[in-house]
Amino acid sequence: MNLRDFFFVLFSFLAVFGAFLTVTRRSPMYSAMSLLVFFGAISGVMMILAAPFLALMQMMVYAGAILVLFLFVIMLLSLRKEELGGERPWPLQLLAGCGCAVLFGLLAVAILRAELPRTAPALGPEFGSPEAVGRAMFSEYVLAFEIVSVLILAATLGAVVLAKKHLEPPAAEETPAPPHGEAHH
């Protein structure tokens, strides 16, 4: 086992460990921290698999922005222990367990039946670099890229509408409404 394999295994274990902690922790803050561990580990795996651009995007977008918003909401609510609710009723637990088992089974079957290459494909030094990813995105996959942008626009509009739903029209208000910078996500 060389150093590369060692780090691959290490990051993979960390990712599974982080994901496990994320769903099992009772405190939302610890869940968020475990999720951070998971993002970091996944990013490490991507780095080893010759995708530095993807790895850093993962850190920037998920760890740097999305999870910070999660934290923001967790702190804004700062729920106490009583408010988090106790154990869920057992039929729900059973249902969730069955769902997980089915999903795991499907994935396991898919992975076992897939034809995996025995040797790693030869990659040029340019593979996974920002230039290569950009070129592929704006030539071969430009249609998918543009469709995603429309999807994101729709989601943004939806978020703004939801956030503004309960506001009075500005003319009827005495004081100006607080800024809604967060709503733009």
Next chain:
Amino acid sequence: MVAVFGTVMNAVPILVWAERRVSAWVQDRVGPNRVGPWGLFQPIADALKLLFKEDIVPDGVDRVLFVLAPAFAFIPAALIVTVIPFGAPMMVQGEPLQLQVCRGNVGILLFLALTGLGVYGIAFAGYASNNKFALLGGLRASAQVVSYEIAMGLAIVSILMSSQSVDMNAIVADQTGTWMGFVPRWNVLRQPIAFVVFLVAAFAESNRLPFDLPECEAELVGGYHTEYSSMKFSLFFLGEYTAMFASCCMITTLFLGGWSLPGMNLASTSIPFSLLTVGVFFAKVSLLLFFYIIIRWTLPRFRFDQLMQLGWKTLIPLALANIILTGVLAQR
């Protein structure tokens, strides 16, 4: 690598000393001048004092997060300096030696990823302290960093468009040369809008006045570090000054031509030349740091809604317009 971290760890005490001396100068006071020549050894005395202070973990805090938070605040800031090219490559025993710890073509992205991580220390500290002032500080910090990170990223995009690379060395190389023989081709002159946006966002990201809302002593006692004492407190302190140093290094590299000066013979790879470029780099960084300190002692603090207005309604549209402008001009 060791040299770079050594530099950072030494830069911070000098920076603290400079901050206090400059603030004294601005306010027409004397400032620390008792310990050593011009008070230069004052930071050593301060550090010793902090080390021997009692380390208190208050009752009712979330212990794990409370202890982890200072580390989260310091580590990302310290890692940023690894992507900075400090000087021209030098030939050592026939091999070119790059003066940059983390080489490769993703330098800027690493910088953006790490600045985004810096907020976790503050957010965890605010949450774990079980104190309303600390919590408000943490909340403000997370909102502020998320908002200004976007403006910062967009400012960088226009730089990447004009230099056509995300590699830090290529960005520096792109800024060498002159117009009309004496005007340097630095990005601060080619991309003035991006420079202003980046500068303001960098101030906000490092929680410096006029954007130090997360610790705002008039409203929030000490903000997120209200409950911290001793070395844990000083790690926050260290993290803040390291982030300031790192962002000055970044501004120098992106906008002020990095280690280059107009008129330098860039083909040279001798060791004295390389050391000279390192000197040039740190001279530029020192000027920027001086600017940071002067700003702190001359401007009042923003109100929080003003901060959000500035970030979302001024800086981001400005940066977007600049990207379009850059795209149009680059087409010609």
